[in-house]
Structure formats: C-alpha cells, structure tokens
Amino acid sequence: MVIYCTSCWKDNPPGSTDCLRCGARLEADNLTFIAKLIRAVSRPEPLTAQRAAWILGELKAREAVEALIGLVQNSQEMGLPESAVEALGKIGDDRAVEVLAELITSSYLPVRIKAVTALKEIGGHRALTVLKKALNDPSPSVSRSAREAIEALHSAEMGTASRYLATGRGRCVPISIGPWSLPAIFWSEEYQ
Numbered sequence: 001m002v003i004y005c006t007s008c009w010k011d012n013p014p015g016s017t018d019c020l021r022c023g024a025r026l027e028a029d030n031l032t033f034i035a036k037l038i039r040a041v042s043r044p045e046p047l048t049a050q051r052a053a054w055i056l057g058e059l060k061a062r063e064a065v066e067a068l069i070g071l072v073q074n075s076q077e078m079g080l081p082e083s084a085v086e087a088l089g090k091i092g093d094d095r096a097v098e099v100l101a102e103l104i105t106s107s108y109l110p111v112r113i114k115a116v117t118a119l120k121e122i123g124g125h126r127a128l129t130v131l132k133k134a135l136n137d138p139s140p141s142v143s144r145s146a147r148e149a150i151e152a153l154h155s156a157e158m159g160t161a162s163r164y165l166a167t168g169r170g171r172c173v174p175i176s177i178g179p180w181s182l183p184a185i186f187w188s189e190e191y192q
C-alpha cells in the first residue's frame with residue numbers, strides 16, 4: 001500500500017521508510033498513521049484537513065468516521081465538507097447515513113449532490129430510503145443524482161439495469177423490469 005507522508009503529504013511507494021520528498025520518517029504502522037490523519041482532520045488549516053480527509057477515504061479508515069462526521073458538521077470552510085462527505089462515501093460506513101440525509105436537505109448544492117453520491121456508495125436499506133425521498137428534491141441536480149444513485153444501487157443488487165423514468169412531480173415508474181420481481185422498496189404505493 002502507498003504510504004503518505006504526514007509532513008508533506010507525498011505518496012511514497014510501499015515499503016518506504018523515509019519520505020522521498022522531504023525525508024521525514026514515515027509511520028511504520030498504519031494505526032499511528034491513521035491516528036495522525038484523524039488529528040489532522042480537526043486541524044484549523046483547511047488544506048491539511050482536506051488532504052487528511054482524502055487519504056482517510058482512500059484508506060477506507062472506519063476509525064475516522066466520527067472525526068469526518070465532526071468535520072462535516074462543524075466546518076464553515078468552502079470545500080471541506082465536500083471532502084469529508086466524499087471520504088465518508090468511500091469508507092462506506094452506515095454511521096454516516098443520518099448525517100448525509102440531513103445534509104441533502106440543509107447544505108449548499110455541491111455538498112448535497114456529493115451526499116447523494118456518498119449514500120450510493122454506502123448503500124443499504126436506509127440509504128435507499130433517503131435517496132428515494134431525494135427524488136422529490138426541489139433541485140433538479142439533486143433529484144437527478146438521486147435517481148442515478150437508486151438505479152446504480154438497484155442494478156448492483158439485481159445484476160440488471162432496471163430503468164426508472166421520472167415523471168411529473170418526481171414520481172417514478174419502472175419502464176423495464178426484467179425477469180426479476182422488484183423488491184418491495186421500489187414497489188411502495190408511492191411509485192405505482
């Protein structure tokens with residue numbers, strides 16, 4: 001695995017002991033490394049926090065979920081919540097679902113769209129319910145992303161690309177179903 005330098009953030013090849021760029025000693029064990037990144041996420045310098053969030057996402061570090069949620073909730077810096085939301089999606093931990101659901105309705109547009117994508121990556125019943133609700137979002141970008149996310153989750157689950165066509169007022173109807181029966185969640189009366 002690539003080893004990131006926590007001094008200058010260069011990615012060093014696996015097995016490196018010293019950073020190729022700045023010469024800093026690299027963390028031998030991943031636990032110390034991740035702990036440092038988690039500390040960096042709560043640092044006041046936005047760029048440091050943003051890079052740390054990105055790396056934690058790449059590492060799929062579940063230990064960082066709470067810190068990233070904190071970053072999403074407390075940061076006023078442009079770009080930081082986006083990075084934290086992306087990382088939460090890559091990590092794919094259910095603990096982030098409620099926070100992402102909240103963001104879809106309360107944050108600014110780029111974050112809302114990224115929250116939809118993150119929910120797609122996390123998947124599961126609750127994420128799907130939230131995405132279904134987002135189909136009726138007043139922003140066309142959000143509702144379109146939600147539709148794409150539901151399609152992606154559905155085809156991942158069923159191994160087929162069932163298509164949903166948005167109709168007026170955000171309602172959805174299946175236009176091709178294939179030989180599989182639709183799971184109940186897609187067949188709630190809301191969509192019939």
Ligand SMILES: [Zn+2]
Nearest residue numbers: 005008019022
């Ligand atoms: Zn370095």
